[in-house]
Amino acid sequence: MKKLFISLLAIFLIACGSNSSSTTPTSSSAAEPEPNINDEPMQTETNNEPKNDEAQMGSIDEILKEFPDGILSFLSKKERNCLDENAPFEMLRQIELDLYAGRPFSEDAIKYFDMCNIPPPPLPGEGESNVQAFPEGNVSENVEENAYLVDIVSLNQDGVSPHLEVVNSTTLRLFYSSLSANGLAVDLCDYDLNCTRQGAIERIQDLTIVETTSGTRRGYFVEFNPNTKSKEIMTAIFSEDGLSYTNQISLGISDGGSIAWGVPDAVVIPDGRIRIYWVDESSGMRGEKIVSATSETPEGISFTKDPGYRFENGYVDFEVLVAEENNWKAIFSFSPEGLPKIPQSLFVATSKDGLEWDFTGVPISPLDLSYLDPTGILLSNGDYLVVSAVAPNELGDRDYFLYKKILKMP
16 A cells, blocks of 8 residues: 555665755756647537537547446447437546446436437436445535546656646646655656656655745655654755755644554645645544644744544545635545545545535546545646556555546536
């Protein structure tokens, strides 16, 4: 599991005994990759009317590969062709997701079955779901119901806990914990995620970097304290190239002996202060909870824990994509403790204040693999470029690789 991956990495790095701000550059003058940006917006459905000759986001064959035993697999070729020609790709995939998790189908989904003279999918309770449903939590029927992922591609790079930041209009920087990098890898990438290794930072993990209102590049990360034998959330000022840091300070937030803990995500909130979200207070099966703390000033050093929980019931790896007044969006994952029956999947949520969140409870990632540790940036066309770790849907030791994908939130 990811816990074993991080533990092995931590043991290796502690043994190195290097200074906390040291780096291991792979090249003293690594050139930035050539820009390769496609700012053309992808064609999406703006309503649920029959598509006729309009372009689809994908073919029905892709859905059959993802759900080989789903409802579409039982249809005749004529019936599948009719749905493929008329129903939006994301609608067909949503039907399979809902059936898989035992959720009700929308009237719009049923409309396309009627159009093709196909008996509608069974309602929940008429058949037995082949997967245990995800806990509903803060479910709302009006939250980004049509959010979906496209262009899911492996980066062929091992790693977990990625953090993606914008350098400029042609270049991104990607941080991630990697055994092959012997620490926290620091890569420069173009917008297609063709990356070049710049170096590696030792002994830290789960890094996010924000720019404060005063222009300071402040990072928040997890480090093992050999004196207390616990992991702690730290903050420090990071260099422009992301390869070193100074003025390290502990926030006084530690794991308290919990294994399912950490993965802090920091974001500048509308009033200029900093808020950190992390996984904490695990108890029992899928007992992880997402909590948060907000800084007292925009400097982002002294924090007060926010009351209550942002999410309960095993949701983890929280990343805020947008933090604007009355307009917050986030992407997050699910506990591995339900594997292999319940895959780790990605979800999206919205909020007015970053404290009370709503989401549909429907995963947006494919169910054939586990998706975790998401990070993302807003693109010029309104989509989000997302990077996450991906692993097999199985218990025990797993290999983790980074995947990129495009998140569409109509």
